[in-house]
Amino acid sequence: MSGWRAHGMRAWLMQRLTAVYVALFFVSMLLLFVLHPFADYASWRQFMSMPVVNIATVFFFLGLIYHAWVGLRDVVIDYISQFTLRMITLMVVTLSLIALGIWAFMVLVTVVAL
């Protein structure tokens, strides 16, 4: 099985798995920021450049983007019935999410680089 047909069970499962990771990451980051607020930009930057934190954040954005893609794809398939318009919207959604992912990745790389 390949292509479009494979995006049934796999997408459904990944949406659930990414939901768990994104929720855990978000809550733990929120707790961290509330319990140990960073004094300044430099200390935040130092924290974010720790490999564990940096890689965990990369996975957070990957998970968030994949999760959002499955959700938005479902909304588009349900509500846009005209086929060409459906495909164009799906393409725009996919490309925008990829662009957001690249942007997030670039930011995280810059943090580590310095």
Add this chain to the structure above:
Amino acid sequence: MPIHKQTMRFSIYRFNPETDSSPQMQEYVLENVERGMMLRDALLRIKSIDESFSFRHSCGEGVCGSDALNINGRNGLACITPLAELSEPVEVRPLPGMPVIRDLVVDMSQFYHHYRAVKPYLIVHDPEPETEYLQTPQERDRLDGLYECILCGCCTTSCPSFWWNPDKFRGPAALLQAYRFLADSRDQATAERLEDLDGPYRMFRCHTIMNCVNVCPKGLNPSKAIHGIKKMMLKEMV
């Protein structure tokens, strides 16, 4: 609970494609409505007053599934819907989301197409045994809540996912039947059946809205069946 009513008002969807440009609701008033009458009895009386009115019905006791209708906004079988439980005027419309042939009669072709597509019969690859196929009582129990479906179409035509993608989404009735054969210990086409249902459309349009469970006149649970298929798919994947 049943209140004895002498007269009762009805508002019925009427459409004759040969003479009408658009459908309209027609009012009828029935006299001498008796205690214990079902909606089907009332529709038959209306038919005797106005013979141009059409609706499907057959067994009259909730077994054949012919008289599935939208009754006061909710899908159900006219023959097992007591008039005493309905508020007036009783609004009767054809099943939602289906092409209307005439009045309350809809074209069920798409519904049957999806039913046929799930291969609703046992598939066995081994050579036919000389004796009958045996099942343990436990294996037989797994078919309870699945085999009772009468294919009336109440569930599928109340499902928003079916309204949105009627050509691609199989719908709750067909998926319940798919699970009826996936759950059967005698069936040997599990992998093929599961592969056929994968993809974003055929089963995964289901968002567990559960209108199907809400309206099923036989009290079945298509959402649970769909969950069962997902669990089998997950096992097959791992």
